[in-house]
Amino acid sequence: MSESSFTMDAEWNALYIDGEWVDAGDRDDIAVENPATRETVTSVPAATEDDVDRAYEAAAEAQSEWADRPAEERAAVVEDAIDLLDEHRDDILQSLAVxxxxxxxxxxAEWQTAQGMCYxxxxxxxxxxxxxxxxxxxxKQNHVERVPMGVVGVISPWNFPFNLSMRAVAPALATGNAVVLKPASATPVTGGLLLARLFDEAGLPDGLLNVVPGYxxxxxxxxAGHPELDVMAFTGSTDVGKRVAATAAENLALPAMELGGNNPHVVTEDADLDAAVDSAVFGSFLHQGQVCIxxxxxxxxxDVxxxxxxxxxxxxxNLPVGDPTDRENVIGPVIDEGQRDEMLDYVERTVEAGATLETGGEADDLFVEPTVLxxxxNDMAAACNETFGPIAPVIPFADDEEAVxxxxxxEYGLAASVHAGDLDRARDLADAIDAGMVHVNDQPINEEPSVPFGGVKASGIGRYDGxxxxxxxxxxxxxxxQEEQREYPF
Structure with a gap:
């Protein structure tokens, strides 16, 4: 591979099935657009159902031999992938920007977390x-062992495409499974084909990772419904996740769902306001708010x-807004017009309902201004919906009971954060909030490879990480x- 094999300028116009880069042929194209410039930067083939079938067949064929290999051999492939992550870090960062x-x-942060997932x-x-x-x-001696599930299907989202694919792909391979990965159609390279290239160069045997971009x-x-599927790992919206989980369950495949969130940031009157606001800016505006947590x-x-x-x-x-390839900019573009229009509609409806627009509320093409309301x-549009944008509605409360x-x-219960001057009070609030993850004196955008990640209520089923x-x-x-002859009653 050339030195630029992990940039968007590399050749990506192929599927990856059974260790082969499959040319586009007469398949439809998926145009990949840079949301900052609106330029088409590459195109990838749109996989068909026949391609999905081939991918699952290859995965099922390769999996049993892979599971029988010594653990150190499986780990060695992942460790080689880590070396490649280090070597191509800047190219991967650039690809994520574009x-x-x-x-x-x-x-x-995405690259670093993905690397941690691999370790x-x-x-x-x-x-x-x-x-x-x-x-x-x-x-009698009873032996209980853990064995791979078999074939893991992964459907990953566009917002953190590299990390949220890697957190399923790397542990699935390390534990002896094979994988069929469908990345989001907006990010088929960083969410899919880039991982294929990474593990291909790391020496992963054929058939164990298959990447099928598509709509x-x-x-x-x-x-989600292939008969060879054993686990369906999905990250995305609750509405789509319900359908994916139901489809997988028809074949008794295990659904592992990380779904939507509506995450509260609680600030008490005795909190360190400097720390609370620092956390708030990061927690609301990182990646234009396009983060499930x-x-x-x-x-x-x-009182405050x-x-x-x-x-x-x-x-x-004062947050710098602009093309993310300029490293001075903090706020980049949202992913597409549909997301932008929905965000602005939430803001408009919230103002019409009586909220005050303190700043923001407009967009220049796909660059949505950081917005404070x-x-x-709690029942206003920007508060009761998952806006998935740089929108910060601020709601007052009178006491801890009302805050909880x-x-x-x-309906969601993914993540939350609490700032309070008294840590015992903060822990009491954290314990009372219905969420799978609560962070005290921090903000909710946290994911660590060694700690379970997931939500409750409509925010998902199961846990990633740890x-x-x-x-x-x-x-x-x-x-x-039975080491000694057993005596039976008849």
Whole structure:
């Protein structure tokens, strides 16, 4: 491969099936657009259902031999991928900027987290040990081992395409599974084909990772409902996730769903306001708010409400907006017109309902201004919906009971954050909030390879990361050995 094999200028016009780069042929093209410039930077073939079938067949064929290999051999492939991640870091960061509108801080965090996922995955290869359990039957030994599930399907989103694909792909491979990956059609390179190239160069045997870019409307049901599928790992909206999970369950495949969020950021009157606002700016505006775990609602005690709003709006106004290939810019473009129009509609409806627009609320093409809304209420459009944009509605509360009531008044339960001067009080608030992840004196955009990641309520099923991922990608197998002749009652 050339030195530029991980940039958007490289050749990406192929599928990756059974270790082969499959030319586009007469398939339809997916044009990949730079959202900052609106230029088409590359195109990839749109996979068909026949391509999906070939990918699953290749995965099923290759998986059993891969599972039988020593754990250190599987880990070695992932470790070689880590070396390539280091070698091509700058190219990967540039690709994320061009394809997904990622400003430098976000792109680096995504690359760094993906690298951490690979380190953790390499360690998981050694955790499929056999445990011996006591038996109530004399002379019997019970052995419980973890074995791979088989074939893992991955449907990944466009907002953190590289990391959110890697967090399923790397541990699946390390634990002896094979993978069929369908990246989002807006980010088929950084969410899919780039991973194929990475593991291809790392020496992964043929058939174990297959990448089929395509439109969900064309191949999504086949990816989620293939008879060879054993685990369906999906990250995306709750509405789509429900359909994906139902389709997978028809073949008794295990759904691992990380879905939508409406994440509260609670600030009490005794909080360190400097720290709370610092957290708020990062938690609301990183990657233009296009993060499932970003702050969606700022719940602020009425005693510090006015000062908080003023400081947050001032910080938002001063964030540099522009093409993310310029590393000075913090706010890049949103992914497309549909997302932009929905964001602006939420703002407009919220203002019409009585909120005050403190700053922002407009867009220059796909660059949506960082927006702060005061006098907001929990049932206003920008608060009760997952805006997935740089929009910060600020809602007052009078006491901790009301803060918890507001925080939990949503169908979602993905992430939350709490700032309070007293840590015991902060922990009490964190315990009372219905969310899979709550961060004290921080903001909710956190993901660490060693810690379980996931939500409750409509925010998903199962957990990624940590040892919890073993529950999604492996299953227990009980083997008993009767070492002494057993006596039966008849």
């Amino acid at each position: 394809e997904s509108g990622s400003a430098n801080a976000k792109a680096f 953790h995955a390499a360690g998981l290869a050694d955790e499929l040990d056999t445990e011996t359990q006591d038996s109530m039957i004399p002379g 969900g409307s064309d191949i999504g049901d086949r990816v 970003s702050i969606n609602r700022h719940l602020v005690h009425e 409400y006015d000062e908080y709003v003023e400081r947050l709006a001032e910080r938002a106004e 005061s006098d907001a209420e 009531e507001l925080a939990n008044d949503t 040892d919890a991922i073993l529950e999604e990608l492996t299953q227990t197998k009980w083997i008993s050995v």
